[in-house]
Amino acid sequence: MTQYKVPVLPGDGIGPEIIAEGKKVIDAAGERFGFDVEWIEYPHGADHYLKTGELISEETLKELSGYPAIYLGSIGDPRIAPGVLEKGILLTARFYFDQYINLRPIKLLEGVWTPIKDKTAKDIDFVVVRENTEDFYIGVGGRAKKGESKDLLEVKRTLYSAKFGLDIETDSEEIGYQIGLISKEGTKRVIEYAFDLAENRKKHVSSVDKANVLSDIYGFWREEFNAVAAAHPDITTDFNFVDAITMWFVKNPEWFDVVVTPNMFGDIITDLGAMIQGGLGLAPGGNINPKGTSMFEPIHGSAPKYKGQNKVNPIATIWAGAMLIEQLGEKEAADTIVNAIQKNILEGKVKTYDMGGKNTTSDVGDDIARIVKGE
Amino acid sequence: MTQYKVPVLPGDGIGPEIIAEGKKVIDAAGERFGFDVEWIEYPHGADHYLKTGELISEETLKELSGYPAIYLGSIGDPRIAPGVLEKGILLTARFYFDQYINLRPIKLLEGVWTPIKDKTAKDIDFVVVRENTEDFYIGVGGRAKKGESKDLLEVKRTLYSAKFGLDIETDSEEIGYQIGLISKEGTKRVIEYAFDLAENRKKHVSSVDKANVLSDIYGFWREEFNAVAAAHPDITTDFNFVDAITMWFVKNPEWFDVVVTPNMFGDIITDLGAMIQGGLGLAPGGNINPKGTSMFEPIHGSAPKYKGQNKVNPIATIWAGAMLIEQLGEKEAADTIVNAIQKNILEGKVKTYDMGGKNTTSDVGDDIARIVKGE
Ligand SMILES: CC(C)[C@H](C(=O)O)[C@@H](O)C(=O)O
Ligand SMILES: CC(C)[C@H](C(=O)O)[C@@H](O)C(=O)O
Numbered sequence: 001m002t003q004y005k006v007p008v009l010p011g012d013g014i015g016p017e018i019i020a021e022g023k024k025v026i027d028a029a030g031e032r033f034g035f036d037v038e039w040i041e042y043p044h045g046a047d048h049y050l051k052t053g054e055l056i057s058e059e060t061l062k063e064l065s066g067y068p069a070i071y072l073g074s075i076g077d078p079r080i081a082p083g084v085l086e087k088g089i090l091l092t093a094r095f096y097f098d099q100y101i102n103l104r105p106i107k108l109l110e111g112v113w114t115p116i117k118d119k120t121a122k123d124i125d126f127v128v129v130r131e132n133t134e135d136f137y138i139g140v141g142g143r144a145k146k147g148e149s150k151d152l153l154e155v156k157r158t159l160y161s162a163k164f165g166l167d168i169e170t171d172s173e174e175i176g177y178q179i180g181l182i183s184k185e186g187t188k189r190v191i192e193y194a195f196d197l198a199e200n201r202k203k204h205v206s207s208v209d210k211a212n213v214l215s216d217i218y219g220f221w222r223e224e225f226n227a228v229a230a231a232h233p234d235i236t237t238d239f240n241f242v243d244a245i246t247m248w249f250v251k252n253p254e255w256f257d258v259v260v261t262p263n264m265f266g267d268i269i270t271d272l273g274a275m276i277q278g279g280l281g282l283a284p285g286g287n288i289n290p291k292g293t294s295m296f297e298p299i300h301g302s303a304p305k306y307k308g309q310n311k312v313n314p315i316a317t318i319w320a321g322a323m324l325i326e327q328l329g330e331k332e333a334a335d336t337i338v339n340a341i342q343k344n345i346l347e348g349k350v351k352t353y354d355m356g357g358k359n360t361t362s363d364v365g366d367d368i369a370r371i372v373k374g375e
Numbered sequence: 376m377t378q379y380k381v382p383v384l385p386g387d388g389i390g391p392e393i394i395a396e397g398k399k400v401i402d403a404a405g406e407r408f409g410f411d412v413e414w415i416e417y418p419h420g421a422d423h424y425l426k427t428g429e430l431i432s433e434e435t436l437k438e439l440s441g442y443p444a445i446y447l448g449s450i451g452d453p454r455i456a457p458g459v460l461e462k463g464i465l466l467t468a469r470f471y472f473d474q475y476i477n478l479r480p481i482k483l484l485e486g487v488w489t490p491i492k493d494k495t496a497k498d499i500d501f502v503v504v505r506e507n508t509e510d511f512y513i514g515v516g517g518r519a520k521k522g523e524s525k526d527l528l529e530v531k532r533t534l535y536s537a538k539f540g541l542d543i544e545t546d547s548e549e550i551g552y553q554i555g556l557i558s559k560e561g562t563k564r565v566i567e568y569a570f571d572l573a574e575n576r577k578k579h580v581s582s583v584d585k586a587n588v589l590s591d592i593y594g595f596w597r598e599e600f601n602a603v604a605a606a607h608p609d610i611t612t613d614f615n616f617v618d619a620i621t622m623w624f625v626k627n628p629e630w631f632d633v634v635v636t637p638n639m640f641g642d643i644i645t646d647l648g649a650m651i652q653g654g655l656g657l658a659p660g661g662n663i664n665p666k667g668t669s670m671f672e673p674i675h676g677s678a679p680k681y682k683g684q685n686k687v688n689p690i691a692t693i694w695a696g697a698m699l700i701e702q703l704g705e706k707e708a709a710d711t712i713v714n715a716i717q718k719n720i721l722e723g724k725v726k727t728y729d730m731g732g733k734n735t736t737s738d739v740g741d742d743i744a745r746i747v748k749g750e
Contacts, residue, residue: 211457214516251654
């Protein structure tokens with residue numbers, strides 16, 4: 001019997017409820033495929049923060065870095081200002097473990113309702129590879145008051161004057177600014193991952209950027225993309241401006257196979273992707289460091305208003321669990337879980353409110369666990 | 376007879392074809408409502424640039440600033456690197472004339488096919504107010520090589536080390552970076568415009584940001600939003616993270632009335648908005664400086680592959696023309712044009728390929744001009 005140890009951070013809001021179902025289904029797969037998971041619970045999230053003042057300590061992160069995969073529920077609480085928990089726990093983990101790939105399958109399962117007309121499961125089946133440690137997510141920015149930080153107030157003036165020899169009459173009393181950066185290595189490795197993925201799929205990689213306006217950062221991205229593409233002559237490619245790709249996701253999702261994107265645009269287009277695959281209740285994600293510690297989570301938030309109601313859809317979390325055990329090497333068990341999700345949906349008897357059903361979170365977990373065990 | 380002078384930049388690709396129809400329809404409205412437009416043609420765009428090396432000169436901009444409204448076709452050409460024409464002409468004009476409002480109605484006309492299920496004209500009827508002169512559009516960024524620009528290479532190091540006392544073992548050989556900034560005045564004025572608009576609509580304003588991650592720039596945006604909101608107690612408001620709003624545009628467009636957004640996110644969500652209102656062929660936009668020179672354009676690009684075929688849909692451009700004459704004070708004529716577009720669509724006899732028809736660009740312009748004249 002193979003033994004795995006997996007740290008779990010159920011997190012906030014509905015996190016504990018959905019994670020319970022994810023563990024249940026993985027345990028069922030373990031029974032069937034001969035592995036056992038020891039779940040190691042971590043309390044991090046809103047309550048822990050309010051009680052102790054700790055978001056997540058370096059000590060805990062070091063400890064977690066001893067494991068190949070972490071199972072995460074959801075982070076976020078209305079009592080705490082936007083960003084504190086998300087940055088202090090979720091983004092900290094992504095950065096600390098250098099999880100440079102955020103892998104998000106956009107797959108419409110059969111029998112799932114999509115808000116998009118005339119598209120079926122065969123049309124919506126691609127994967128987004130989102131860069132996960134750079135870009136505008138590095139958290140570098142600030143404010144400047146007039147006279148206080150000449151450099152930054154000069155930025156705007158310089159821009160105009162370089163172009164037209166104009167002088168701006170008044171500068172703003174105050175500005176807010178943000179800096180994004182991408183590195184050569186950081187860009188290359190995630191694009192390479194996308195091309196490797198495409199080798200085993202439909203051999204097409206789509207790049208996302210806004211190189212016509214944010215030319216410095218994304219012109220650089222394009223160069224790296226072209227360099228990697230040159231090493232993969234069998235893979236076809238295309239470039240998409242981020243504004244345009246939101247249209248194609250809705251109008252022509254069948255065009256896509258592997259989409260690789262800088263971090264921030266990836267955040268935006270994968271939420272849209274989640275919607276076309278049937279909603280956030282059905283969208284899993286993996287934060288992956290192939291040689292380090294990865295972390296799997298539903299891409300939805302903590303839905304505080306549903307907390308404790310045993311009401312929300314656990315499928316995204318269960319699907320993320322399948323990705324987790326695939327990462328551990330249990331490919332057959334992972335496929336069995338995804339197939340069980342598909343079967344639960346096609347049978348259509350046990351489903352949560354978002355899919356038009358009346359069942360509870362745990363009913364759905366039970367049903368999928370049953371199917372996994374082959375009962 | 377009121378006389379107007381309107382500069383026209385037909386631009387590249389299909390630009391001249393669609394602008395011809397826009398002028399035709401405005402001229403028809405002039406006949407009916409007793410005004411006359413003298414069109415002053417400007418050659419700026421790809422051909423002019425390739426011939427003369429000029430994008431748009433300060434002299435030309437100064438000359439254009441003598442007019443209240445400019446009519447723009449579309450800019451962009453495959454012979455020229457992405458960004459050169461867009462930044463050198465379109466964004467230059469937006470910045471030079473300080474057109475701080477980019478107004479984009481997201482309105483599904485009756486009889487238009489939308490890719491979204493279960494939504495009709497009454498569900499998709501809102502307006503996006505996009506900030507248009509700041510944010511990541513200021514064009515400030517660059518590259519740095521290891522050792523060359525310590526400051527910027529230190530950014531990433533600082534980020535990690537401040538958090539965890541870590542030292543990054545290797546720094547990148549090269550980075551690309553980009554800076555965005557918003558000013559207090561620049562943010563306030565566009566949010567105020569949005570609230571004023573909502574006063575005459577359904578009295579609801581939705582803000583878009585990503586304050587949980589890009590906290591410096593968009594935390595600032597939120598503060599300004601709250602300050603303006605406090606002065607409008609009769610208007611209800613909500614905050615939307617940009618990733619989430621792409622989902623609601625598709626799933627619940629009926630939630631929105633006026634959406635106000637920083638520049639870059641506005642670029643992204645208005646393309647998605649264009650898609651849910653039936654596609655780029657139907658989406659107009661206005662770059663507005665209420666006390667200066669405004670500029671009206673379809674939000675689509677120059678579609679080079681259709682150039683010279685008299686094939687594409689001119690409705691976005693005709694609608695932008697309606698916005699233009701409304702800006703000049705011809706409200707009744709503007710409404711008449713929008714109603715004529717609606718009537719052309721409902722009659723369903725004269726339409727371009729994208730709407731399932733076989734007519735030409737000029738057929739559609741003729742038909743709408745006919746309706747405008749009341750023939
Ligand atoms: C919660 C938030 C910080 C996060 C992100 O922006 O990455 C989320 O939206 C996601 O996509 O995982
Ligand atoms: C062409 C491009 C520079 C422009 C923009 O990004 O603003 C376009 O996408 C738009 O939305 O008007």
